[in-house]
Amino acid sequence: MIRPTVARVDLNALKSNYRRIVDHLSAEPAGGGTADEKMIHTPGVIAVVKANAYGHGAGQVARALEDAGADLLACADIEEGAALRDAGVRAEILVFGALSVSDLDGLFDCRLTPTISTPGAARAVQAAAQKYKQTLRYHLKIDTGMNRLGFRFDNLRRTLPELIASPNLELAAVYTHFATADDPESPLFEQQRVRFERALKEIDEIRGPQHPSLRTDGSTPRAPGGSTRPDRPPYVHAANSAALLRDAHVWYDRVRPGLLLYGVVPPPLATSVSLEPVITLGSRVVAVKGVRPDEGVGYGIKFKPAQATSIAIVPAGYADGLDLRLAGRGAVLIRGRRAPIVGSVCMDMLIADVTGLEVSPGDEVVIIGPQGNDRIDVREMAGQIGTIPYEILCRIGSRIERLYM
Numbered sequence: 001m002i003r004p005t006v007a008r009v010d011l012n013a014l015k016s017n018y019r020r021i022v023d024h025l026s027a028e029p030a031g032g033g034t035a036d037e038k039m040i041h042t043p044g045v046i047a048v049v050k051a052n053a054y055g056h057g058a059g060q061v062a063r064a065l066e067d068a069g070a071d072l073l074a075c076a077d078i079e080e081g082a083a084l085r086d087a088g089v090r091a092e093i094l095v096f097g098a099l100s101v102s103d104l105d106g107l108f109d110c111r112l113t114p115t116i117s118t119p120g121a122a123r124a125v126q127a128a129a130q131k132y133k134q135t136l137r138y139h140l141k142i143d144t145g146m147n148r149l150g151f152r153f154d155n156l157r158r159t160l161p162e163l164i165a166s167p168n169l170e171l172a173a174v175y176t177h178f179a180t181a182d183d184p185e186s187p188l189f190e191q192q193r194v195r196f197e198r199a200l201k202e203i204d205e206i207r208g209p210q211h212p213s214l215r216t217d218g219s220t221p222r223a224p225g226g227s228t229r230p231d232r233p234p235y236v237h238a239a240n241s242a243a244l245l246r247d248a249h250v251w252y253d254r255v256r257p258g259l260l261l262y263g264v265v266p267p268p269l270a271t272s273v274s275l276e277p278v279i280t281l282g283s284r285v286v287a288v289k290g291v292r293p294d295e296g297v298g299y300g301i302k303f304k305p306a307q308a309t310s311i312a313i314v315p316a317g318y319a320d321g322l323d324l325r326l327a328g329r330g331a332v333l334i335r336g337r338r339a340p341i342v343g344s345v346c347m348d349m350l351i352a353d354v355t356g357l358e359v360s361p362g363d364e365v366v367i368i369g370p371q372g373n374d375r376i377d378v379r380e381m382a383g384q385i386g387t388i389p390y391e392i393l394c395r396i397g398s399r400i401e402r403l404y405m
């Protein structure tokens, strides 16, 4: 039994996107230079699969990325990491988010790499590692201006020494996150880069001369097939999709694309990297009917056509993640043509104006994706309702079956 509204997830497109990103990183080495130097300076990837892989299905997506060569995946919290392990993921998994300090057992049970971003978390993770009699490798997050998670860049000498001295914790990597990578006008991006590189120097000083220094040219040696080997010096990463596209100076040792993997370029940026959207969302017309002049359609009768109109009912609504604001703004594709979404998006249905199209019940409807010569992509849909493509993808409802191609 399967509902008419389904999301198709093209795992070949996903793998191809992953490889295209890897190719892009090796084609334009930050360090420039010879083939040997290129090898050294080609950054690795941290494939971001948080939030159920941006709505695409974390287990399937993560395993396909592993197939494509990904050796490090990232998720939002310990629970997501546990779900990835349950799905059979074997690659290293980095947890980005704040740790639920009360329940750190998952880090050990599921072999997860934590981010430590506050002194309190540092103490809690140290205590847990001591309890498990293990040395835990962690990523240190520096807040360089976003003012979300991370040790503030400007008082590390006060906040870091206790963490650095923790006997059961070993620094695997240092990172930061950009607040305005998608805004070419914002000077904060460059400020964050400068603050981050200054922080790296300070961390070197706090750790002392017996440790190899953190490098900013992407030349930290990487263990093949993962970075969990304890004999590797700590490496450096910072770039989300937008930063990756924007500036090779912030590629460092690894980059952290999320949205790009799913074939979507963060607006308003553009790229020559050839990416394919991974998810499409389709349905079928369940009813077609005529509306007489001066009648209206849907809750609140917001759509009142002056002429006789044909409408099609599509069984997908806000419970499936389709935004109410699409009514009067968005469209779906039916018979290769755009049919405006009218009236109101309901919980389980939406209404499309199909006047002039020969539409019958059972006809295929494309909500996101191509049909005929046209296509509705998530960037367009996000623009219509004043949000970002991330939100559209993440909100594709759990009721919708994902079919993996």
Ligand SMILES: *Cc1c(COP(=O)(O)O)cnc(C)c1O
Binding pocket: 048, 050, 096, 177, 239, 240, 241, 242, 256, 257, 258, 259, 260, 266
């Ligand atoms: C979500 C996230 C990313 C990926 O962001 P995209 O814009 O999807 O590439 C990278 N780093 C961190 C810390 C994140 O939370």
